[in-house]
Amino acid sequence: MQNLLLDNRYKVQKKLNESSISYIYKAYDQKTGNKVVIKYEKNPVGSYLQKEVRLLNDFYSVPGFIQVLSQGSFRGKNFAVYNYLGKSLQTKLVESNGRFSLACVLKISEEVLDKIHKFHTIGYVHNRISPKNILTGYELDWQSLFIVSFAYSSVFMDFDRKRHVAIKKNALKDKNTLYSSVNIDEGYTSSRRDDLESFIYMLIHFLQGYLPWDPSKTDENVYKIKKNISVNELCQNCPIEFKTILQYIKNLKFNEDPDYEMLKNTFKTIAEKNGIHPTYDWKLNNDKMIAKVKYDKSQTFLIQKLMQSPELLSSSVHRRRASKTGKFTFELLNSERLEIISTSRNRLESQKELSRVDTVKLIEYPEINNRKKLLELRKEFINEARSSSCSLRN
Template identity: 45%
Template sequence: MLNSMLENRYKVLKLLHQGENNQIFKALDTSTSGKVALKIETSENHSLILHEIEVLTDLYNLIGFPRILSQGKHKGRDYIILNYLGKSLHAKFLTLNSKFTLSCVLRLAEEFLYRIESLHKAGYIHNDLRPENVATGYGLNWQSLFFVGFTYATKYIDNDNKRHVLCNDIRILSSNINFSSVNVMNRINSSRRDDLESIIYILIYFYIGTLPWICNKHMSEIDIIKAKVSIVLEPLCKNYPFEFINCLRYVRGLEYDQEPDYEMFM
């Protein structure tokens, strides 16, 4: 794949990420001499990128989301060309001894809430929020944050009746166990409240440097659910900033189809 030329324009330079279903490369746009990102399926049998194209097309005019520059097939595999972004927040986090200051985390919280509110208002739930799926900007956008990784994103508004989709317990859990909500881990269909719960876990992780269920690699899925439930209870909650715990209690009190009060988090 390296040094391949796509569309007689995009030259593949370097592998950035090897996933289970896709690869991400740094590429050169030879017409502008600018960097771009290439995301391509690892197999001809997968069509996850087509779903991501649909989502990102709907988010095209929103700030803080990758922008599709081109799309196509290479040797039978679907690909998309995206604007180039910086490192993930998780990568930066690891370079800072795995801990951000409280003021830094609170600034991140504000950015996260702007992004997730705009995503929800566009009718989508991310479903896979984790530190690796928040990227820093690049070039003129270096101070911005971007949500990435929309493989599991779903619409929560029914296209036919324009109402919130019904709740059910038929859901395939992503690999994002550490930052998934309790409801999602219990196989309850996700909604806006679950994205917010994931964000709170991410913020606690960035501030504390870990989460109880990440520290213990031998915990079962049931044990992780119990640990997440108990994090808001005394005396465990004293280990975390009360702002995060109050937000977590609020989110867990939301009904499945209830619109969150995003301003409450600001």
């Protein structure tokens, strides 16, 4: 499919991955100039991809879920176009030598548990919670995590009767996986408790670097080890709260509504008790991110001086100068504010329009959680600079 143009808009560039049911391609949106992902199924029209698209359309207005940008068929098979995301947690785990720090695990728990809660609120269970199905955001969404691969998701509510579906034991058991719950391995109908059990297994793996039933490290039956291992043994290298969480999840009844807030608060307690600020082990790519902000190169020396001695801004001279020029304010992680003068008076007198230039690299770049806020600040910065330019010319 390389170089193929789908929907007269999306140009396929290269294959990123493939599963048992679909191919995943990186593509280019010729209308917006953005990267996108195209999922093209291997089987004829009417299978898993259509189900995934219908499900994602139910989540169109829910923050933190990928969006279906387009859909159609090509050569008798379905395709769907999604917004582009970053690497999976599985890839991040490999890059981190098989383990994440406690701060990183707590940050992941915060993000993923929130997404699972939202997913369950709509009436679905995912059934495939695992590191390969959780992706980091792309560019300005770098702090968010996105759950993907909804082809095997199912409903746990009978919406017509407004009640929980009944529990059954299927004749054909689901294939045992590293993160599947014991109930799923035994062939029982999945419910919310099973997503949460997969979730906590994943966190334990991240923190300890292994799960005792990892088939690559044991010759014993995966299901047998998973079923018989004690909570204490499984969580021996984790904070004690992990034992409490796992025991709570295992004691949930099939149709019981989990206490998500209690789980979230327990993870917060771990962070507070250990004096940890939850944060990812991987870093923001400053070079790519700060290139999105404009500033006048001629002020590099002044900016560096202000960064070294921000108290200079307290003087009346610098306050007056800053008020007559465009400025962009960065919120630092310690909540302090540092106003960076972006264009000088002399520069504005001769400059007809703002030109794109590189931004000085800050010592500590802030966490960016809201693309809309950044764009509004950038628009305000440009408008203020232009207004200053016009007033100086007059």
